[in-house]
Amino acid sequence: MTEPLASAALQTIELNVDGMHCGGCTGRVQRALAAVPGVVDAAVDLDAHTATVTAQETVAPDQLVNAVHQAGYRAAVRDAAGEAVARPHAAHMTADATPSAPAAATTIELDIDGMTCASCVSRVEKALVKVPGVTRASVNLATERATVDASAGVSATQLADAVKQAGYGATPTASDIDVPALAPTLPTAPASIELDIDGMTCASCVSRVEKALAKVPGVTRASVNLATERATVDASDDVSAAQLVDAVKQAGYGATPTAVAAPPATPASADVELDIGGMTCASCAGRVEKALAAVPGVARATVNLATERASVHGAGALDAATLIAAVTTAGYRASLPAASSASAPAGADLQPASPAQDPDARKRREAIRERNLVIGAAMLSAPLVAPMLAAPFGIDLMLPGWLQLVLASIVQFGFGARFYRAAWHAVKARTGNMDLLVALGTSAAYGLSLWMLLRDPAHPGHLYFEASAVIVTLVRFGKWLESRAKRQTTEAIRALNALRPDRARVVEHGVERDVPLSQVRVGTRVGIRPGERVPVDGRIVSGRSHIDESLITGESLPVPKDDGDAVTAGSINGEGALVVETTAIGAETTLARIIRLVESAQAEKAPIQRLVDRVSEVFVPAILGIAVLTLIGWLIAGAGTETAILNAVAVLVIACPCALGLATPAAIMAGTGVAARHGVLIKDAQALELAQRTTVIAFDKTGTLTEGKPSVTAFDAVGVPRAEALALAAAVQRQSDHPLARAVVAAHDADVAAQGGAAESVVATDARAVAGRGVEAHVGGQQLALGSTRWRDELGIAVPPALDAHAAELERAGNTISWLMRADTPRAVLALIAFGDTVKPGARDAIAALSARGVASALVTGDNRGSAAAVAAALGIGEVHAQVLPDDKARVVAELKRTHGGIVAMVGDGINDAPALAAADVGIAMATGTDVAMHTAGITLMRGDPALVADAIDISKRTYRKIQQNLFWAFVYNLVGVPLAALGLLNPVIAGAAMAFSSVSVVTNALLLRRWKGRAR
Structure with a gap:
């Protein structure tokens, strides 16, 4: 660089x-x-x-x-x-168009929904290959995308139909949708009215309310959710909320309209995010995705089980109410999240969410409601368990059979209704989940007890109502604990969201005015008083202070700021008053980009998750099969119907797919969250996995290991006065933004200032850069070139031996050498320029920390060998690649892969590092560098501290270790627990308790990552 x-x-x-x-x-x-x-x-x-x-x-x-x-x-x-x-698409060109890379007549890409494992990939590929005219089909599980090579007569619609017939969702990617179809005309959605319903207690109540609403003239659809106690009604414009309220009241229930404003119109190609409620496992997320993908105009929908959020991408304008209705119809809850600067466009009205709209407040209310349900179920289950606990002490507290039936029925069908609803949705979708296992297990225990009671009401013997009731109570208790633990894994996102101020103090004509943040625009000047949080990204135009950026960059000490320095939204001003000119607002701020990166990383699936997907696909059917075999086996062994059923129930309730499903995402959420808090942004799960396997890291030098602020340490003019040569060099470099160019201009300006500002300004024309060599321009009628020793040799310019020796000596001391030359006739050297740069304070410790972890380091730079060798020696780097042209850095990365084997990471900060960052297995970019480098990298470091590189590798290894621990526990738990239950060694109640706490233990183990402290503090 x-x-x-x-x-x-x-x-x-x-x-x-x-x-x-x-x-x-x-x-x-x-x-x-x-x-x-x-x-x-x-x-x-x-x-x-x-x-x-x-x-x-x-x-x-x-x-x-x-x-x-x-x-x-x-x-x-x-x-x-x-x-x-009009150009032929590279992937669509014939062999004649691209003789070196023959292609199919057409290449079509589809986004695939509903895949969970490798067998799903195989089924989709087979379905696509069967379409006449298809020559090749490749499906990527990680990106959920299919790439199909086919003859020109094959359409994307044919392929999508083939995938849907195989049982999966499919939509053509935007690149395969005809341009006119990019903004389809959506059918006009009917008016949607929501009502809060009071007095419902069960599914039959829901049915009665829905029937009452459906009878109102003009109503096209009515959906009632018992869990949220809310009705969503689609009706014509002439139907009023008052009519609907009256209809509900006539059915014997209370109703009040909700104060939900219609969602604002979204622009074409809009993205809509929804908070989803009611999901319990990966199959639930898949069903929500399919429901959303079926809505007209939806190009792709993804659902994150851990964050309980859906991201919907539309080819045209999307109606949020229609999406919410689709999710509700699928049996889940959906609502628009509170406005977020991370996703809202610049200038959008980001008013603070009301308590009713705040997702955190809503989740807290749901947690309180769930806790109350657990308490209620426990109070009703306690009398059923008391006789069993008192029996060892000789106390007979046996309740009458009919009383046990009443208590157990309330718990089973009241507090356990959610399991039946979710199980029914799973059955309709021809899948299985935890709810299905719990519903079957508790129903079997309840049904056995009911049969025994009805067979002989006077002397029924020991009933097992306590088993069904306690299992329902324990599972609900476990899910409540799990939700509390899961909420802690999202602490990083909540902490970042909490940094967003909602108001700013605008400065106009010297007068401050307090306004909502939505009214601030780029260029607006904002006043920031001591102790206040910075509301926008901007540059200081007045004042000086120290800024606390710890929650954004991880820098523990306040950073001094002066005129012209950049400040970041969310940071805290210190002791000085500042006036800042806004450079970014809304979704374009650094804070918003950080939130998006962290959310994106937490939504990703790690490659190791594919193993879990394969197991999860067959888990529930396998458990059902084992339960049936257990029942048959015990019956054949002559143990009796009661024993056989109870052991089968134990098998059903101890099996826990939740622990498997949470093992990976819980660790990823905790790991990426704590990494972001310390200044390491991990873009996706693949980067996380590859980083922990890294064997060698290639570092750029300037701006990465050194400060990137070089200064002129020596300037030797040849044949012309020093001041004249320095003026010529500054003229050539003045139009460049390169660090070395800025150093030359700064040296010239300082020299002019020292002479009292009397120097005559020189202007260059036709200045242009020559890649990997330098800059040339016309100055005063002569062609000048300023660049590297390699360029000097290519131009064939001779140098006095003494000057050449001096240049070599400066290089050995770690300086970078450039030459000012006359490139026209006669060619000659006009000056030798030496640049010095300072090694960053944490660079040596970072290299040592990586070496201690078994990770080798290499230096890859365009600088001269002497300067590169000096820096490498100072830092303890053994492998040096110097004088590497920008395009050759990717080649060096490929060489490192061959020579070292394993995974190669590249650390850089400039545009010239982007190809190497892309070529490396893991690209690591400094946020102090260019946007191109950061977009290319898989990991972004929020500070230019090399110690963060070691931190990134360390947190990646620790996170992956947690994933392995969680998966080990989840697999071993099921491998040990299921056989014990099948052999009759576990009581159904104990099995239910073990299942309830298995997922809690997995999430709790992942939360231990929050204790991690990086070295770069």
């Missing part, structure tokens, strides 16, 4: 890009473009749906179009007028 970047002849190519919905999409497109060899810079505009690429002349536009297509989006080259130029 020591030479200015450009090509010997650079070109700018503009693309129209279709299918981008969010910041994540722009990041993927940007990374794909930056990874194309020869690309110097890539900027993607989400609003304009364009990409602007600066690249060498050797880069063909079709290479860029193909790269975008491979990333899952549609692209076309723009002409000078900004219109799309």
